[in-house]
Amino acid sequence: MTSDDTMATGLTRDGSLYLTGNYAPVREEITAYDLTVDGQIPAELSGRLLRVGPNPVAPVDDPANHNWLAGTGMMHGLRLRHGRAEWYRNRFVRGTEVLAALDEPPVPGPTRGFDNSNNTNMIRIGKEVYAVAEAGALPMLVSYDLRTEARCDFGGTLGEAFTAHPRVDPVTGETHAITYTPQHEKVQYQVVTPEGRVRRIVDVPLPGHVMVHDTCLTEKYIVIMDMPVTFSPEAASTETVPLRWNPGHGCRVGLLPREGNAEDVVWCELPGTPFVFHTGNAYDAEDGTVVMEVVRYESMFRTNLLHPLADPGHLYRWTADPATRQVSEQLLDDRAQEFPRHDERRVGRDYRYSYTITSDDMPQGFTGLLKYDVQRGTGERIDYGPGMLTMETVFVPSAGSTAEDDGWLMAYLHDTATERCDVVIRHAQDLTDPVATIHLPVRVPFGFHGNWVAD
Numbered sequence: 001m002t003s004d005d006t007m008a009t010g011l012t013r014d015g016s017l018y019l020t021g022n023y024a025p026v027r028e029e030i031t032a033y034d035l036t037v038d039g040q041i042p043a044e045l046s047g048r049l050l051r052v053g054p055n056p057v058a059p060v061d062d063p064a065n066h067n068w069l070a071g072t073g074m075m076h077g078l079r080l081r082h083g084r085a086e087w088y089r090n091r092f093v094r095g096t097e098v099l100a101a102l103d104e105p106p107v108p109g110p111t112r113g114f115d116n117s118n119n120t121n122m123i124r125i126g127k128e129v130y131a132v133a134e135a136g137a138l139p140m141l142v143s144y145d146l147r148t149e150a151r152c153d154f155g156g157t158l159g160e161a162f163t164a165h166p167r168v169d170p171v172t173g174e175t176h177a178i179t180y181t182p183q184h185e186k187v188q189y190q191v192v193t194p195e196g197r198v199r200r201i202v203d204v205p206l207p208g209h210v211m212v213h214d215t216c217l218t219e220k221y222i223v224i225m226d227m228p229v230t231f232s233p234e235a236a237s238t239e240t241v242p243l244r245w246n247p248g249h250g251c252r253v254g255l256l257p258r259e260g261n262a263e264d265v266v267w268c269e270l271p272g273t274p275f276v277f278h279t280g281n282a283y284d285a286e287d288g289t290v291v292m293e294v295v296r297y298e299s300m301f302r303t304n305l306l307h308p309l310a311d312p313g314h315l316y317r318w319t320a321d322p323a324t325r326q327v328s329e330q331l332l333d334d335r336a337q338e339f340p341r342h343d344e345r346r347v348g349r350d351y352r353y354s355y356t357i358t359s360d361d362m363p364q365g366f367t368g369l370l371k372y373d374v375q376r377g378t379g380e381r382i383d384y385g386p387g388m389l390t391m392e393t394v395f396v397p398s399a400g401s402t403a404e405d406d407g408w409l410m411a412y413l414h415d416t417a418t419e420r421c422d423v424v425i426r427h428a429q430d431l432t433d434p435v436a437t438i439h440l441p442v443r444v445p446f447g448f449h450g451n452w453v454a455d
């Protein structure tokens, strides 16, 4: 598409933007020890702050068409112990394309599925950590020091695919996932035991080759997000991420009882055709409705095909009523925001707080942290200061605490002046100043998701 076409359609298609600035990939894998710290790292934090993002290992063939979602994954890890920042390291996820580029031998594991796009999240299931993505990518098992150990299908129990956004029930410890592949007109509900074995797979027909990025879990239901972004067969041969805004598809959420089957799904329709990538927490209300928090978009891939967060998303409450089969919408906060997280000890239960990151200037980057209080209907925002751009915030409970919001908020920040990264830690109940800022000697590109993995 030429620039004249772009002006004619209003559609931005300059993918080279996502190969420059802090979207640009880093080439080197480094390990740095004994990092410089301002302030005091809480001594109780013993573990690793992990994240992953797209980081093409080889030069991109057609930069103008480069989609931010595409590319091999690079993992980043910061190890904290005894109040010290012991190490930072970054490593490519060793999928086939990375192995070829680096001239390394294959990693073990099953050969089904694909392994070149594990760039979306790093999660723990039981004792193991995996780099994961949706749409058919096999989970990649990762060692403590970020080596890719194996392609993994959970001992042969995995269904047709996995997801980057499972939910862990804090009571049972089981991992709940809605998974899909672009080829099949269905999703699979998969429940993974803490031992890393899929114990339950439910096929649910879902026409239209829908992209299903996230889900919600309550005590009664797993939620299927049937949103108007679908895979385009015509674009599949020319684009790495052939997704299209497709409002004709409609918008609804499916409530699948956790022990139910496909025929038990209650589909609840939205007014209009909004779109959601990411959900926050959700719970079953006493009146039988399901209350969900979402970051809602008016549309997606309509003005920019190559960057999913180019238009602003806003925090909404969706209330799905299985009696009326309708979803009602309520705007919670009208500031542009994304990457909702919460205290995961409250997953599926009534909750009070969510933590998002906010920006007035996407896709340049996210500039602040927003803590939203659902009970009071207020959001507390802090900005990280000139030139500082934040990635997703992770909540880590304080040692020995049980109260929601009693914990630490941790985030990787990009400093545009130094082109290096700081990791900041602050208490969730006192956002004024960080308790510690850890200076990494390198740049960490904007990426997607990650988690704190305690030792």
Ligand SMILES: [Fe+2]
Pocket (backbone or CB within 6 Å): 120, 164, 165, 213, 277, 278, 448, 449
């Ligand atoms: Fe995501």
